[in-house]
Amino acid sequence: MARFHTRSMMAAVLAVALSGSLSACGGTSQSSDGDGKRITIGIKFDQPGLGFKQGSSYTGLDTDVARYVAKKLGYSEDQIVWKEAPSKQREALIQNGDVDMVVATYTMNKARSKVIDFAGPYFVAAQDLLVRSDETGITGPKSLDGKKLCSVTGSNSAQRIKQDYSSKVQLMEQSGYAECVTALISGTVDAVTTDDVILAGLASAKGNGQLKVLGTPFSKEPYGIGIKKGDTSMVSKVNKAIEDMISDGSWKKAVDSATKGTGYTPNSEFNPPTKIGDSSWIQDL
Incomplete structure (x- = not known):
């Protein structure tokens, strides 16, 4: 009987350990289990000054915006999981739950807004x-x-x-x-x-x-933060974070840092953006 009891206990311990291991590999990107709390953010890895990965470092305007928004949502920088979000994969990453948001020079347009929601814009390019x-x-x-x-x-x-x-x-x-x-x-x-x-x-x-x-701009490109369709609570929180970033001076600091040495000056007609969250920002293309 003692041997049976010992084997049963060992089996139970193994089952719990295996369950914990599987949980660590799966689950949602926003976990709220103590130190396991994470937020996964999609960015570009190959755009200097915007979203750029060099070794283990992530730099650029998009990453600075993402860090600010994440902090407002209750996440420290070491709780951010960065995931590459190439242009053609952005909607799928959001829809499949692979990321919690995408901050990747993501123009707010009608086709995209049919399948995902946007917060923003946080910057307007051309x-x-x-x-x-x-x-x-x-x-x-x-x-x-x-x-x-x-x-x-x-x-x-x-x-x-x-x-x-x-x-x-x-x-x-x-x-x-x-x-x-x-x-x-x-x-x-x-x-x-x-x-x-x-x-x-x-x-x-x-x-x-x-x-x-060339210096002959011919469009308006409002950059939004992509969020899963229907998550109105998250959209509202992110819009508020963008407004705070602009009002407290963090936005200007991030833009100046991102464009330093490039000779580029943001269009002052649209930057910093106003009417954050307004549907009028959604472009036809």
């Missing part, structure tokens, strides 16, 4: 073109017919060019903007298109003087 420094033939989006253009799969930048400006442009899509910059420097493509603040960071960090932002 689409522009990145070209080689000696480029003279490209003067704006209307001069791209017959040119080779690079953008990132899942972004709306290339779609806008083809739809509104240059239907004859030859489009190359890459998984990230770093690949587009490499193609531009090598001469494989003639221009890269996305938001001006992204291009400024890329030119400064990777161009070594070989690249320039």
